[in-house]
Amino acid sequence: MNDRAEKKAARATADQVARAANVSRVAVSRAFNPNASLKPEKRDRILKVARELNYTPDMAARSLVTGRSHLVGMIVPDVCSPWESQEIDALTTALQAEGFATLLFKVKADFSMDPRLLTYMRGFNPDSVIAFTENILPDVLCGFLDRAVPIYVIYDDVEQFAGAASGTLYDRLLVRQKNGIEQAVALLQGYGARRIAYLGGKAQSLANAERERTLKETLAERGMDAPIVLAGDYTYDTAYQATLDLFRVGDGADAIFAANDVGAFGAIDALRHELGLSVPEDVKVVGFDDIPQAHWKSYNLTTVRIDLEERVRALVRLILMRLRAPDAEPFTETLNTRLIVRGTVG
Amino acid sequence: MNDRAEKKAARATADQVARAANVSRVAVSRAFNPNASLKPEKRDRILKVARELNYTPDMAARSLVTGRSHLVGMIVPDVCSPWESQEIDALTTALQAEGFATLLFKVKADFSMDPRLLTYMRGFNPDSVIAFTENILPDVLCGFLDRAVPIYVIYDDVEQFAGAASGTLYDRLLVRQKNGIEQAVALLQGYGARRIAYLGGKAQSLANAERERTLKETLAERGMDAPIVLAGDYTYDTAYQATLDLFRVGDGADAIFAANDVGAFGAIDALRHELGLSVPEDVKVVGFDDIPQAHWKSYNLTTVRIDLEERVRALVRLILMRLRAPDAEPFTETLNTRLIVRGTVG
DNA sequence: GACAAAGATGAAAGCGTGTTCATTCTTGAT
DNA sequence: ATCAAGAATGAACACGCTTTCATCTTTGTC
CATH class of the missing domain: 3.40.50.2300 (Response regulator)
Structure with a gap:
């Protein structure tokens, strides 16, 4: 509880900002929520005071009431693999620009899924999950995540996968090999x-x-x-x-x-x-x-x-659409492949 | 609020588990906290019911009251770099084993630090932060994080760095080149x-x-x-x-x-x-x-x-020690380097 | 078998935020 | 000047959990 006190002293809360700016705490909340109705000059004043006090809304508290964690879980078997690290890098950049942070979980190299890991991950309440482990059927993931969290499995197949997950509707990013x-x-x-x-x-x-x-x-x-x-x-x-x-x-x-x-x-x-x-x-x-x-x-x-950029753009678009419209019909995007000719053939 | 309702329906809460198991909500909380005092048979029964209901404690709510997010922030300029991806992989694995999840943040390749990113990151309340951006002085980071969050900068220098951050006390992981x-x-x-x-x-x-x-x-x-x-x-x-x-x-x-x-x-x-x-x-x-x-x-x-493993072990040890003893004197660990002889010299 | 110590239990308070809802203030048209 | 409509405001509640504290139950000892 010592550190607790320290932390309390260190991080400003919305209450403190409200008191310092002579407004209600609700106004502070609204100042940080762009589409809330608040007099512009009042908002500016609050934001200024907030900056002085080095205040940031607590994501945990916000998540608790809104149900949005602004976290995107990524399940990865091997960050060292150039392909995966490339993908993680691009996705993290794109998601960060949209206000989401990447939550990384490692699974064993043999692709065996640790059920406890999934349970643990769910505790963080990710808004969306991207799985790099190609042999995990989304049914398994859906079961653990209670079908309330959109899941994207990065893989390169089409029909085979759709068959394996029959009965479950989900967004798909397909690659035509x-x-x-x-x-x-x-x-x-x-x-x-x-x-x-x-x-x-x-x-x-x-x-x-x-x-x-x-x-x-x-x-x-x-x-x-x-x-x-x-x-x-x-x-x-x-x-x-x-x-x-x-x-x-x-x-x-x-x-x-x-x-x-x-x-x-x-x-x-x-x-x-x-x-x-x-x-x-x-x-x-x-x-x-x-x-x-x-x-x-x-x-x-x-x-x-x-094309990595194209793929990441498509995936992020899918994620955002699904978050905005949780009940919409499943989307499907299809990407193409092409040969890059260098020196190992002719 | 539609998805909100869905989510509510999907994720079980401690209250529901308590009602299903005929115990108080407090007992459920204790069942998931190993060092809380609870009759073993009662704990087992609760855990069994929890498993049936697919219940997991909500980390956001837990974080709110305990002040511990179980999140470790990593600030990374380039996940694609083999060295960084290697380090991320090993750290994530080790931290995961200790119950911490990795929160990834990307900074621009030119190492310029976006202040908004730091503010944003702080909102997630990470228990600790590991920065891979070698030219960021910890003072800058400390300022943003209010000196309440332990920060580790992965770098390979000794005196130079210590000088730059004079006045700030922090744990150090040094590498003797x-x-x-x-x-x-x-x-x-x-x-x-x-x-x-x-x-x-x-x-x-x-x-x-x-x-x-x-x-x-x-x-x-x-x-x-x-x-x-x-x-x-x-x-x-x-x-x-x-x-x-x-x-x-x-x-x-x-x-x-x-x-x-x-x-x-x-x-x-x-x-x-x-x-x-x-x-x-x-x-x-x-x-x-x-x-x-x-x-x-x-x-x-x-x-x-x-040695990567040695380095990761040392860093994780540092992080855990600091979390257990926030007010302890700064620790210092020093690692050695050695030459791996292959075919490009003689 | 009586008593103290230790362990197990639940009610209530609180963590920091977003969101209703009823109220007050502003605006613009008549 | 008057009134309706809309915008701005704050009190109260809710989110899901941990923790304290006071109470009740068990255990061990002479």
């Missing part, structure tokens, strides 16, 4: 690649499943052989090892399609630094995501890109 | 390097200043020439360009000391892919941080490391 993959396959085919390997991401990942499925479909459409599928987990080391196995134990390949850029880096390094093969002359490599490192000269990776 | 730099210089000298360049980080960065100062000091102690100092900003692209300039406009160097690993990557790529020089034969390169990418085969970087 087809365009980018088609462009990549056309390019590979043009350079004469015939034996294509798909270096997978996490087995449970829906994005991975959808990328693999779309690749197979596209190859079939063009009359090419089905891809050799290698297991992976989106990490550099696993991709490195898988590539070694492909060429030492297996029969190699003309081209490698990696489920993400980091995996592509692992493949490239294995080819160049351990197998003595050159990229793109001996083996062509294509990645997914277009993370910032993809343009580094050591890799200079040709990769399928989902 | 000397060890790692000395090991690196010894290694470089052993391989015959004589002309050493220092590829700087952000000009305002205290970590950068301290690394540069320590490098100069170490070179002088060993009777070596002062380093050629190049301006940088911790980014790949700037490091790349600076390295080109060093060899095309300037007279080149035997070895490059980069202020961070990402900068070292830029230097290596410029040397290998544009200047036609080989690393380490023609030019040796040393980095700072030992981020995960440093072991990727394309770089295989020799670098000075501050």
